[in-house]
Amino acid sequence: xxxxxxxxxxxxxxxxxxxxxxxxxxxxxxxxxxxxxxxxxxxxxxxxxxxxxxxxxxxxxxxxxxxxxxxxxxxxxxxxxxxxxxxxxxxxxxxxxxxxxxxxxxxxxxxxxxxxxxxxxxxxxxxxxxxxxxxxxxxxxxxxxxxxxxxxxxxxxxxxxxxxxxxxxxxxxxxxxxxxx
Amino acid sequence: xxxxxxxxxxxxxxxxxxxxxxxxxxxxxxxxxxxxxxxxxxxxxxxxxxxxxxxxxxxxxxxxxxxxxxxxxxxxxxxxxxxxxxxxxxxxxxxxxxxxxxxxxxxxxxxxxxxxxxxxxxxxxxxxxxxxxxxxxxxxxxxxxxxxxxxxxxxxxxxxxxxxxxxxxxxxxxxxxxxxxxxxxxxxxxxxxxxxxxxxxxxxxxxxxxxxxxxxxxxxxxxxxxxxxxxxxxxxxx
Numbered sequence: 001x002x003x004x005x006x007x008x009x010x011x012x013x014x015x016x017x018x019x020x021x022x023x024x025x026x027x028x029x030x031x032x033x034x035x036x037x038x039x040x041x042x043x044x045x046x047x048x049x050x051x052x053x054x055x056x057x058x059x060x061x062x063x064x065x066x067x068x069x070x071x072x073x074x075x076x077x078x079x080x081x082x083x084x085x086x087x088x089x090x091x092x093x094x095x096x097x098x099x100x101x102x103x104x105x106x107x108x109x110x111x112x113x114x115x116x117x118x119x120x121x122x123x124x125x126x127x128x129x130x131x132x133x134x135x136x137x138x139x140x141x142x143x144x145x146x147x148x149x150x151x152x153x154x155x156x157x158x159x160x161x162x163x164x165x166x167x168x169x170x171x172x173x174x175x176x177x178x179x180x181x
Numbered sequence: 182x183x184x185x186x187x188x189x190x191x192x193x194x195x196x197x198x199x200x201x202x203x204x205x206x207x208x209x210x211x212x213x214x215x216x217x218x219x220x221x222x223x224x225x226x227x228x229x230x231x232x233x234x235x236x237x238x239x240x241x242x243x244x245x246x247x248x249x250x251x252x253x254x255x256x257x258x259x260x261x262x263x264x265x266x267x268x269x270x271x272x273x274x275x276x277x278x279x280x281x282x283x284x285x286x287x288x289x290x291x292x293x294x295x296x297x298x299x300x301x302x303x304x305x306x307x308x309x310x311x312x313x314x315x316x317x318x319x320x321x322x323x324x325x326x327x328x329x330x331x332x333x334x335x336x337x338x339x340x341x342x343x344x345x346x347x348x349x350x351x352x353x354x355x356x357x358x359x360x361x362x363x364x365x366x367x368x369x370x371x372x373x374x375x376x377x378x379x380x381x382x383x384x385x386x387x388x389x390x391x392x393x394x395x396x397x398x399x400x401x402x403x404x405x406x407x408x409x410x411x412x413x414x415x416x417x418x419x
Binding site for chain 1: 274278279280281282283284287288290293296297300302303304307308310312396
């Protein structure tokens with residue numbers, strides 16, 4: 001095992017109830033991803049394709065907590081990460097993901113799986129592959145304590161970059177985007 | 182006209198008798214945050230963002246409604262006031278459905294600006310998700326109650342400048358809503374002149390022009406100063 005590599009900070013990114021736009025923005029770091037990879041290990045991410053939640057120093061959480069799987073994941077993430085970052089407006093406010101809170105879960109499912117689906121197979125119930133929706137979509141900080149909030153829909157690559165490198169530099173108040181939307 | 186001298190944030194400031202602390206401060210370059218106030222319309226003290234501390238008074242005062250007094254010592258930006266303002270804006274964000282990313286006013290919104298200015302990076306209160314409607318019955322304009330902050334600028338500009346008084350408020354507290362005529366669809370209003378002044382003074386995307394999509398709306402308030410100056414000075418000057 002490479003001892004130098006072991007000492008590098010471990011960064012994870014996860015994708016809960018969001019559109020992946022924040023991860024697209026993260027990918028827009030482009031060549032700066034190489035610099036990031038030199039300074040830290042990306043131990044889990046949708047782009048790394050790991051299935052388990054690893055121990056991490058920093059975890060960026062995209063998306064709101066919308067179903068039972070998200071709920072389980074976010075609790076495990078909180079337990080295993082030192083710095084938890086609500087990454088983008090869905091994680092911070094619920095944003096578009098939470099728009100369904102204006103309706104009952106049953107109505108939302110019927111709309112998606114019956115009224116507007118072809119062919120109509122019906123609402124998946126009791127199928128463990130499709131996690132059950134929570135009654136209410138919640139921003140991450142309503143479920144577990146959050147250390148930093150990275151606003152934006154999505155936050156820009158420059159903002160993500162500045163924030164992450166500030167954190168890696170050990171700054172207590174890393175530069176953050178100051179705006180919803 | 183008698184002149185009052187007071188201290189605002191340690192700075193000597195003068196104001197005309199009867200003038201608000203808010204105006205005197207702004208004229209001196211001290212910009213107190215506000216949402217319901219807009220120059221040219223009457224003040225109602227609805228949003229409470231312009232609250233200030235006045236030495237010798239235990240209660241906070243809405244600076245838009247409090248006239249300057251000789252020798253007053255006013256503070257506009259103490260940690261206590263900042264904490265109150267932050268909470269007020271968080272309450273506004275939690276009360277209705279403000280989804281910036283899908284709003285016409287995204288990037289040009291006074292509520293968004295306030296949140297940014299106060300350093301609000303998340304809302305500590307539980308979002309309410311009220312089920313509110315959108316009225317698009319008017320030919321050119323629409324109202325999305327999800328984005329309304331009940332500042333009543335629309336009500337005041339319609340009454341005081343246009344003279345139509347199409348807009349008003351119904352209900353109480355969190356159930357308050359702005360309405361057109363007797364709570365009828367805007368498009369069927371007999372009093373609305375379709376001047377669009379309400380849309381232009383609205384601080385958020387609640388009142389919008391049709392045909393604009395996300396982040397495309399820009400509000401133009403120049404008309405307000407133009408008309409108000411013409412009334413006061415009897416001169417149509419810009």
